[in-house]
Amino acid sequence: MKYVIWVAIIFVGLWWIRQQRSGSNSPLNKKNKGSNVMLPCAHCGLHIPETEAVFGQHLANGNPAPYCSPQHLQQHEGRA
Numbered sequence: 001m002k003y004v005i006w007v008a009i010i011f012v013g014l015w016w017i018r019q020q021r022s023g024s025n026s027p028l029n030k031k032n033k034g035s036n037v038m039l040p041c042a043h044c045g046l047h048i049p050e051t052e053a054v055f056g057q058h059l060a061n062g063n064p065a066p067y068c069s070p071q072h073l074q075q076h077e078g079r080a
Ligand SMILES: [Zn+2]
Pocket: 041, 042, 043, 044, 045, 046, 067, 068, 069, 072
């Protein structure tokens, strides 16, 4: 039984090292790190990650206004 536990630990360790290595070099990860920005919902002010924000047609500082949810987009901008 101890043998199985050690194999599991080594397997997880190798997987973790792989994650660390591929994570720092892959362009996808860089993109995620670069876009890890919190934006305030234009309707309620709640801060959400840029990747999860819903963008409306109104402009905020020259960019599409971010919303925390499609509901707030509709409530704030009316029916499109
Ligand atoms: Zn909101």
